[in-house]
Each structure stands twice: as structure tokens, then as C-alpha cells.
Amino acid sequence: xxxxxxxxxxxxxxxxxxxxxxxxxxxxxxxxxxxxxxxxxxxxxxxxxxxxxxxxxxxxxxxxxxxxxxxxxxxxxxxxxxxxxxxxxxxxxxxxxxxxxxxxxxxxxxxxxxxxxxxxxxxxxxxxxxxxxxxxxxxxxxxxxxxxxxxxxxxxxxxxxxxxxxxxxxxxxxxxxxxxxxxxxxxxxxxxxxxxxxxxxxxxxxxxxxxxxxxxxxxxxxxxxxxxxxxxxxxxxxxxxxxxxxxxxxxxxxxxxxxxxxxxxxxxxxxxxxxxxxxxxxxxxxxxxxxxxxxxxxxxxxxxxxxxxxxxxxxxxxxxxxxxxxxxxxxxxxxxxxxxxxxxxxxxxxxxxxxxxxxxxxxxxxxxxxxxxxxxxxxxxxxxxxxxxxxxxxxxxxxxxxxxxxxxxxxxxxxxxxxxxxxxxxxxxxxxxxxxxxxxxxxxxxxxxxxxxxxxxxxxxxxxxxxxxxxxxxxxxxxxxxxxxxxxxxxxxxxxxxxxxxx
Ligand code: UN1
Numbered sequence: 444x445x446x447x448x449x450x451x452x453x454x455x456x457x458x459x460x461x462x463x464x465x466x467x468x469x470x471x472x473x474x475x476x477x478x479x480x481x482x483x484x485x486x487x488x489x490x491x492x493x494x495x496x497x498x499x500x501x502x503x504x505x506x507x508x509x510x511x512x513x514x515x516x517x518x519x520x521x522x523x524x525x526x527x528x529x530x531x532x533x534x535x536x537x538x539x540x541x542x543x544x545x546x547x548x549x550x551x552x553x554x555x556x557x558x559x560x561x562x563x564x565x566x567x568x569x570x571x572x573x574x575x576x577x578x579x580x581x582x583x584x585x586x587x588x589x590x591x592x593x594x595x596x597x598x599x600x601x602x603x604x605x606x607x608x609x610x611x612x613x614x615x616x617x618x619x620x621x622x623x624x625x626x627x628x629x630x631x632x633x634x635x636x637x638x639x640x641x642x643x644x645x646x647x648x649x650x651x652x653x654x655x656x657x658x659x660x661x662x663x664x665x666x667x668x669x670x671x672x673x674x675x676x677x678x679x680x681x682x683x684x685x686x687x688x689x690x691x692x693x694x695x696x697x698x699x700x701x702x703x704x705x706x707x708x709x710x711x712x713x714x715x716x717x718x719x720x721x722x723x724x725x726x727x728x729x730x731x732x733x734x735x736x737x738x739x740x741x742x743x744x745x746x747x748x749x750x751x752x753x754x755x756x757x758x759x760x761x762x763x764x765x766x767x768x769x770x771x772x773x774x775x776x777x778x779x780x781x782x783x784x785x786x787x788x789x790x791x792x793x794x795x796x797x798x799x800x801x802x803x804x805x806x807x808x809x810x811x812x813x814x815x816x817x818x819x820x821x822x823x824x825x826x827x828x829x830x831x832x833x834x835x836x837x838x839x840x841x842x843x844x845x846x847x848x849x850x851x852x853x854x855x856x857x858x859x860x861x862x863x864x865x866x867x868x869x870x871x872x873x874x875x876x877x878x879x880x881x882x883x884x885x886x887x888x889x890x891x892x893x894x895x896x897x898x899x900x901x902x903x904x905x906x907x908x909x910x911x912x913x914x915x916x917x918x919x920x921x922x923x924x925x926x927x928x929x930x931x932x933x934x935x936x937x938x939x940x941x942x943x944x945x946x
Contacts, residue, residue, distance in 0.1 A: 444474060444902050445475075445894070446470050446472065446475060446477055446534060447475065447476070447478070447536060448536060448588070449530075449534070450470075450477045450478060450625060451478075452574050453527045453531050453629070454478075454531075454625065454628065454629060455721060456527060456779070457524060457528070457629045457632045457633065458529060458632045458633045458635075458636065459625075459629055462480050462481045463479050463480070463481065463732075464479055464480045464482060464623060465479070465481070465482060465900070466479065466480050466481070466482050466624060466657065467479055468480060468509075468535070468622075468624060468625055469677060469779075470534050470535060470810070471536070471537035471775070471776040471778050471779060471813060471814070472533075472534065472537055472766060472768070472775070472776060472812045472813060473808075473810045473812070474811065474812025474813040474814075475810070475812070477510070477534065477535075478627070480623055480624055480625075480628070480657065481616070481657070481661060482657050482658040482659070482662075482874045483616070483656050483657060483658045485661065485662075485665060486533045487656065488656050488662055488665050489665065489669075489818050490683060491616065491651065491654045492587065492616055492665070492669050492671050492672065493655060493671060494650070494651035494654070494655075494667070494714055495587045495614040495615070495616050495647070495651045495652070495654050495671075496586070496614070496671040498614045498649035498650060498651040498652040499586055499587050499612075499613060499649075499652075499830050500865055501649040501738065501940050502584070502609075502613070502614060502648075502649050502652055502894060503583075503584035503613075504610055504614040505612070505646075505902070507561045507564050507610060507611075507612065508561050508562045509645060509699050510560075510561055510609060510610050510611075510612060511557065511558040511559075511560070511561025511562065511610050512558070512641060512644070512645065512823075513567050513609060513637060513638065513641045513648060514554050514558050514606050514610055515554065515555075515558035515559065515639045515702055516549050516637040516641055517554050517606070517633070517634055517637040518554025518555055518558065519637070520633045520636050520637045520640070521547060521550050521551050521554065521609055521633055521639075522551050522600075522632075523532065523546040523550070524629075524633055525544060525551065526632070527545035527629075527825065528547050528598070528607065528626065528629055528633070529543040529545075529546065529547045529883075530543060530768070531543075531545050531584075531625060531626050531629055532544075532597060532598060532626055533767050533768055533770075533775075533801075534625075535594075535597060535622075535623045535625050535766050535776070535862070536595060536597060536623060536732045536733075536778065536862045537731065537732070537775040537776040537778060538595075538596060538601055538627075538733075538767055539767040539768075539772055539774075539775050540767065541770055541831065542729065542730055543767075545597035545598075545599075546596060546598060546599045546706040547598070549599040549602065549603075549898055550598060550602035550606075552617045552657040552897075552898045552899075553602050553603050553606045553607075553898045553915075554602065554606050554912075555598075556606070556899065556915060557607055557609070557610045557919075558610070558900060559724065560607070560610055560919055561610040564582050564610070564611065564712050564919065564923065565582075566579055566580030566581050566582050566925070567579065567580050567744060567910050568580075568758045571929060572939060573744040573931070573937045573938075573939065574933060574935070574937060575931065575932050575933030575935070576930065576931050576932070576933070576937075577929070577930045577932065578927065578928070579924065579927075579928050580886040580925055580927055580928070581612075581925070581926045581928055582920070582924070582925055582926075583595075583923060583924050583925075584612025584613050584922040585611065585612075585613050585616045585673050585674055585697075585921060585922055585923055585924050586613060586671070586673040587613065587615070587616055587669075587671055587672045587673070587741055587903075588604065588605075588613045588673075588674045588675075588676065588922060589615075589618070589666035589667070589669070589672045589674070589675040589676070589677075590604045590605065590608075590615055590616070590617045590618070590674070590675075590676050590677075591618050591628075591663050591666065591675065591676070591677040591678065591679065591683075591687075591802035592617070592618075592620060592678050592679075593620050593678045593679045593735075594620040594623045594778055594938065595621040595733045595734060595735070595778070595835075596734075596914045597619060597620060597623035597626040597627065598626045598629075600678045600701075600913075601617055601619070601627070601630060602630075603898065603902070603913045603914045604676045604699075604922075605653060606911060606912075607914075607919045607922050608922045609652070610902050610919075611891055611922040611923045612923075613645050613674075613918055613922060614649075614651065614660070614670070615652070615653050615654070616651070616654045617631075617654065617655050617656065617667060618655060618656050618657075618658065618663045618666055619655070619657065620663050621657075621658075621659055622778060622779070624657045627655055627657065628655065628657075630655075630706045630818075630916050631653065631655040632712075634653050638652070638653075639683040641682075646671060651685070651739070651895065653944070657713065658922050663677075663687075664690075665826075667689060667690045667691060667696075668694075670694065670697065671772075673697060673924075674697040674698070674699065674912065674922065675687065675691055675697075675698055675699070676697060676698075676699035676700075676701070676911065677698070677699070677701070678702075678735070679701075679702065679754050679911075680702060680703055680833075680835075681702045681703040681833070681858075681859070681907045681908075681933045682701045684702040684703070684907075687700070688700060688909075690755055693732060694781030696943075697921065698909075698911065698912035699903070699909075699912070699913060699921055700908075700909025700910060700911045701735065701902070701903050701904075701908070701909055701911050702735075702859075702907060702909040703735065703833040703859050703861070703908060704735045704736055704737070704738055704739070704833060704859050704861030704862055704893075704904060704905060704908055705740065705831065705832070705857045705858070705859040706737065706738055706739055706740070706859075706861055706862040706863060706864075706884070706893035706915065707739070707740035707742055707743045707747070707834045707853075707854050707857075707863055707864075708722075708726070708728075708738055708740075708741055708742070708745075708863070708864040708865065708866060708892065708893060709744075709760070709837050709844075709850045709851070709854060709864070709865045709866070709867070709876070709887040710724065710743040710747060710751060710866045711744055711847070711850075711865065711866060711869060711870040711872050712744045712746045712867075712869075713786075713869045713870070713872075713894075714744075714747060714751075714797050714866035714867055715866070715868065715890070716747060716750060716751055716754070717741040718866070718888075718890060719751065719866040720751065720754055720755060720758065720894040722864070722891060723738060723741065723755060723839070723891070724755075724758050725892055725894065726738035726864075726892030726893045726894045726895070726904075727739075727741075727764055727818065727837065727892075728759070728773065728774050728818045728837050729773075729774075729894060729895070730775075730894075731734070731774050731775055731776065731777055731816075731837050732818060732834070732835070732836050732837025732838065733777070733778060733782070733835055733836070733837075734894045735820075735860060735861060735908075736886070736893050736894035736895070736896060737837075737893070738839060738864075738892055738893045738894065739838065739840065739893055740826075740830060740835065740838060740839070740840045740841075740842065740854075740857075741839055741840070741842070741845075742840045742842050742844055742850045742854055743841060743842070743843055744843075744844055744845070744850070745844065745845050745846070746841070746845050748843050752820075752822070755822060755841075756801050757783070758849065759801060759802050759817070759818055759819075759820050760802070760817075761799070761890075761941060762774055762817075762818065764815055764817060764818075764862065765806075765815065767776060774815075774818060775815075776813050776814055776815045777814040777815070777816060777836060779814065780812070780814055782806065782814065782835060782836055783814040784818065785834055785835070785836060785943050786803070786816060786819070786836035786838060786932065788833060788834075788838070789829050790819055790838065790860045791839055792827070792831075793823055793827070793838075793840070794936070795823075795827075795917070796823065796825075796827045796829065797823075797825075797885075798821045798822060798823035798824070799821070799822045799825060800819055800820070800821050801819065801820040801821075802816075802817040802818055802819040802820055803816060803817060803818075803819030803821075803823075803838070804816065804817055809897065812845070816836070816837065817840075818837035818839070818877075819837065819906060820839050820841060821839065821840045821841065822841045823841065823842060823917045825842070826842060826853055826856060826857070830842075830857075831856075831857045831858060833859060836916075837842070841847060847872060847875075850855065851875075851876070851880075851881060851882075854882060855882070855883045857869065858887055858906055858907040859886055859904065859906055859908050860884045860885060860905035860907070860908050861869045861886060861893075861903070861904030861905075861908040862884055862885070862886040862887075862888070862893035862894065862896070862902045862904065863876075863884040863886065863888065864887075864888040864890075864892055865887075865888075865889055865890075866890055867873075867889070867890070868924035873889045876889065877889065877922075883905060883906070884903065884905060884908075885901075885902075885903045885904035885905050885908065885912070886900075886902070896914075898914050898915050898916070899914075899915040899916070900912070900914065900915050900916055901914060901915055901916035901917070901918045902914040902915070902918070903918075
């Protein structure tokens with residue numbers, strides 16, 4: 444069966460209506476066209492946003508635990524379809540099957556999390572300084588939440604945002620990457636099935652509660668510019684974030700930005716090298732280096748450098764690269780030629796700076812339009828501008844250090860601040876790394892790689908990574924508006940701060 448036929452079957456099975464249009468969808472596995480689909484016109488997108496706003500006005504009236512039921516049902520539908528959706532993720536992104544399924548598992552997990560959260564959207568009660576007064580916080584639904592997602596996690600990122608937004612009483616409008624619209628269509632169909640179940644058990648879900656807008660950057664701009672959208676959660680490049688953030692700020696809308704990462708790990712003298720090696724391999728080569736959490740810089744103590752790096756070279760030389768759907772493959776293709784070219788450009792720059800590059804070459808296949816590469820290990824003497832830039836490809840820059848303070852300084856001396864790790868058995872180093880003067884990232888780990896975060900924690904990073912937090916912990920607060928309420932149940936009217944104003 445051809446991939447195109449398989450895709451048609453999966454979409455039909457998931458209940459995605461067959462369409463045709465001007466957006467060409469390819470699979471990076473072979474580079475072949477797998478679908479032609481329709482995109483939305485600006486007029487239709489405006490209407491859809493207005494419709495979503497109407498849906499929000501109704502949805503916010505439904506009690507939060509009932510809203511949680513919809514998300515619980517979404518989780519159940521995802522579980523039932525996880526096999527097909529996981530496979531479709533692999534076809535559309537090129538990530539290996541276990542990662543395709545892992546992505547769907549993240550979606551299921553966030554639904555479980557959000558369903559529980561729907562009974563815990565609690566505000567504080569704060570002691571009032573005035574007699575017979577009570578002060579409390581109430582969390583209210585916000586409005587329509589715009590979601591802009593990237594190709595590399597084409598559906599999980601939607602779910603982190605949508606599951607929280609929906610239990611918080613919001614409607615969602617989603618603009619997926621143009622490179623991965625099929626998984627978005629499949630997810631929307633799965634959502635609609637959950638909505639039907641919800642309607643059978645409880646009541647109809649307002650139409651337009653979750654809307655999918657397939658189109659180019661212009662559609663994203665519409666979300667960013669719409670006065671009906673008080674929050675935009677955008678995942679993608681720092682360049683995209685720089686375009687989006689000022690526009691949102693200009694209209695005082697909220698932003699959750701999840702932008703580039705340039706994640707590093709420090710390998711200290713006491714590191715468990717066997718564990719470290721495995722952690723590096725997954726973090727640096729997994730998803731062919733196309734996670735925002737991918738390990739891109741390795742800062743290795745001189746005392747273990749000559750032991751670790753030859754072992755790492757061996758792993759890099761032997762890792763199985765190829766069809767991401769095949770058993771045993773660990774590294775699939777890059778998303779497209781542009782990504783391949785950017786990788787080669789960075790490697791060339793590193794070579795000119797005197798770096799020793801192992802790997803990085805294209806692996807020829809029968810398909811000219813598929814871009815498989817051997818992950819590259821780049822031993823480099825200093826942190827050049829190339830190293831400081833995020834190249835969304837499997838390149839691991841390796842730097843050597845002797846003094847821990849220098850390692851930390853190198854670690855933090857990049858514009859991005861998403862994820863970070865230290866490999867050490869030394870408690871002082873580990874704690875220092877996690878302290879206020881240690882890693883400056885939103886995620887800091889000990890003896891685990893930089894990628895593959897669990898959904899239970901808040902996900903996001905600092906500096907050029909954008910500062911947003913999604914997923915677990917109290918990230919839900921960004922999807923609601925907080926009201927502070929003070930109630931006087933006495934007959935006097937004492938003023939705060941002891942002010943008197945007798946009339
Ligand atoms: C991303 O690449 O945009 O921590 C998200 C991880 C995954 C999410 C990555 N849970 O690697």
C-alpha cells in the first residue's frame with residue numbers, strides 16, 4: 444500500500460471528510476505528496492473566530508467539572524484512536540513510531556490532568572485587614588484562545604493548550620503548521636466525536652468551541668490581530684515570536700510564547716557515563732534533533748572528555764537512520780530540504796571556525812525529496828555565534844571545560860533558555876545547577892536529558908524562548924482571568940490603609 448493510500452484510509456477511518464485544495468502535503472519519509480487540502484479564506488477565518496467567541500459565551504456558563512467531562516471524553520477518544528493518530532504523526536512529521544505514539548500519549552495524559560484540574564480551579568482566600576471583611580480570588584474564563592503550533596509536535600502542543608483552555612471555560616481556535624495539517628484534521632475529528640458523546644450524555648457542545656483553521660501565516664496573523672482573542676499561545680521559532688509578541692502587546696492581549704531552545708548539558712567529572720551516554724543519545728538524536736528541547740550543546744569536563752566522546756562517536760556512527768515506521772529505526776528524516784540546508788550551513792560555519800565534525804552527511808535514498816542525515820557531533824573550541832544559534836537539526840556541539848564556574852557561564856551564555864541538564868553524582872554541583880545562580884532555563888534536570896518532559900510540570904523557558912508556560916503545574920492560570928473580591932459583611936465601612944473619609 445502506498446503512503447498516500449494509507450493516509451486516505453486513516454483519515455477516512457477517523458471520520459475526516461475528504462477534501463481537495465491548494466495546500467500540498469508531503470511526507471518527509473519519501474518526500475511524496477500525500478494530500479491536497481483546502482485552506483481557509485480570510486473572510487471565513489474571521490467568521491470562524493466570531494463563531495468561536497459566541498461558543499465561548501455559552502461554554503463559560505457550564506460548570507467547570509462538567510467542562511472537564513468533555514476533556515475526559517476527548518482523552519478516551521484519543522486513547523481509542525491512538526494507534527492511527529500515532530501512525531499519522533509519524534507519516535506527517537517523520538518521527539519514529541514510538542515517538543509518534545508518545546506524542547499521542549502526551550495528549551491523553553494532558554486530558555487526564557485537565558479533567559482532574561476542572562475540579563481544582565481554585566482561588567485563594569486572603570485575610571482581610573478590615574473587620575467583618577473577606578477577601579478572595581475568583582478565576583474566570585478568559586475568551587477565545589488562539590493556538591499556533593509547529594510541525595514537530597503537530598498535535599500534542601494543541602492538546603496542552605486546548606485541554607487546559609476548555610476546562611477553564613474558553614473556546615479554542617487552532618492554526619497548525621502548514622506542513623502538518625492532516626494530523627490537525629484528524630485531531631479535530633476526534634474532538635468532534637468526543638463532543639458528540641458529551642452531547643449524548645449531557646448537553647450539546649456549543650458549535651465552534653474548537654475550531655481548526657488551515658492556512659498560511661496570514662491566518663496566524665488574523666488570530667494575533669483579532670480583538671476577540673484575548674490570549675494567543677504560539678509555538679515556533681524566535682523569529683515568529685518576535686513578530687507576534689509586539690502585536691499582542693500593542694492590543695494588551697496575553698501571550699504564551701514557546702520559542703527556540705539551545706539546550707545544554709554539563710557532564711561533570713563524577714557523571715555516571717553509561718547513563719549519560721544513553722541520555723545524550725536520546726536528547727540529541729531523538730526526533731532527528733527537531734524538538735525544541737533537543738540537546739544542542741554538551742559541556743564536558745576535561746577529565747571525562749576522552750572517555751565519553753569516543754563512545755559517543757561510536758553511538759553516532761552506528762545509530763539506525765531510515766524509515767521512521769520501521770522497527771529498529773531511531774532517527775527518521777528531517778522535515779524538508781530547507782532544514783537540511785540550514786543544517787549544512789551551520790556545519791560549514793563550524794568547520795570554518797576550526798571545529799571537528801563527525802557525521803552530518805546526507806544519507807541517500809531512492810527519493811530525492813527525502814532528507815535523511817547522520818546526526819552530527821561537532822567538537823568546537825569555543826561558543827561561536829553558530830553555536831549560540833538554534834539550528835533545528837541533529838547537531839550536537841561539544842565543548843570542553845575544566846572549571847565548574849566556567850561550565851555554568853558557558854551554559855547560560857546563549858540567547859535561549861528552555862531546557863538544561865547536569866550529569867553529576869556531586870550533590871553540591873547538582874544543587875548549584877538548580878539554584879538561582881545555576882541554569883537560567885525554564886527546565887533544569889539532574890541526570891536526565893533535556894528532552895522528553897512530562898506533562899505534569901509547567902513547560903516553557905526564559906529569555907528568547909519567550910517566557911510562556913504550558914501544560915502542567917499551575918500553567919492553567921494563564922488561560923483564565925483573576926478577579927480579587929472583597930466582601931463586607933458588617934455594618935461599618937472601614938477603609939483600607941486606615942484612611943478616614945467621614946461624610
Ligand atoms: C516541542 O518540541 O515543541 O519535552 C515540545 C519534550 C516534549 C515536548 C517538546 N514533551 O521534549
